[in-house]
Amino acid sequence: MTDAPFAARGTKDEIEEGSAFAPKFDAAGLIPCIAADADSGEVVMFAWMNADALARTIATGQATYWSRSRQKLWRKGEESGNTQSVVELRTDCDQDIILLKVRTAGDGANCHTGRRSCFYRLLPLGDGSRRLVFDEAQ
Amino acid sequence: MTDAPFAARGTKDEIEEGSAFAPKFDAAGLIPCIAADADSGEVVMFAWMNADALARTIATGQATYWSRSRQKLWRKGEESGNTQSVVELRTDCDQDIILLKVRTAGDGANCHTGRRSCFYRLLPLGDGSRRLVFDEAQ
Numbered sequence: 001m002t003d004a005p006f007a008a009r010g011t012k013d014e015i016e017e018g019s020a021f022a023p024k025f026d027a028a029g030l031i032p033c034i035a036a037d038a039d040s041g042e043v044v045m046f047a048w049m050n051a052d053a054l055a056r057t058i059a060t061g062q063a064t065y066w067s068r069s070r071q072k073l074w075r076k077g078e079e080s081g082n083t084q085s086v087v088e089l090r091t092d093c094d095q096d097i098i099l100l101k102v103r104t105a106g107d108g109a110n111c112h113t114g115r116r117s118c119f120y121r122l123l124p125l126g127d128g129s130r131r132l133v134f135d136e137a138q
Numbered sequence: 139m140t141d142a143p144f145a146a147r148g149t150k151d152e153i154e155e156g157s158a159f160a161p162k163f164d165a166a167g168l169i170p171c172i173a174a175d176a177d178s179g180e181v182v183m184f185a186w187m188n189a190d191a192l193a194r195t196i197a198t199g200q201a202t203y204w205s206r207s208r209q210k211l212w213r214k215g216e217e218s219g220n221t222q223s224v225v226e227l228r229t230d231c232d233q234d235i236i237l238l239k240v241r242t243a244g245d246g247a248n249c250h251t252g253r254r255s256c257f258y259r260l261l262p263l264g265d266g267s268r269r270l271v272f273d274e275a276q
Contacts, residue, residue, distance in 0.1 A: 019270045041179040046235045092256035118230035132157045
């Protein structure tokens, strides 16, 4: 699965209004990937894919990313058991982002800290404090 | 607003479990930003911020990004009228992603194609076709 034949990038109109899947990878060969919970729609994670990770995700239906820190393919949950089954895969207008809707196995944690979502802190706006507040529901 | 004093990056534990907002910008000085609809939770857009864009977003409550193609700050909707009021701003475990919950003014389009969301096409899984299908609800 080292070759990952996606369509060649076409014209702007073909990319934006066509049906050929022609994902754009950046200079490092990566594309950003957002993972949202398939049931709630909540954004739970963000990671990167290379072409091989994207091809494996499509072929297996299990979310597979590229770990930039470990420089290797990483099937989400391969160690924790919290695998992500891909219910839906979308791309954006210029096809340089991937959006997955996932169902997470195991204890449902998508974050390595054990939380459901990586986005467990928010920055209150308007008070100028610049202090994060924890979302205790996570 | 050219200086944007965010906290210095601390230890891994301080970054992941602390309340100091210490966003990490990449080698190009940018941080990925996901925009989701504040009411439905639906992911509607992805863009990049530099420190100045992030500081302006926090200060004004209006989503402001960095346009990589135009190499300039870009207050979303400044031309179209479809500005994004930020209802909530979150960051992830390692503080290298921003997640905005937004309410979009004007005709509600977040995508430059006029659609509500940039993610208006999906790739059916399991049939090997590699052809995108349009989500006509967008």
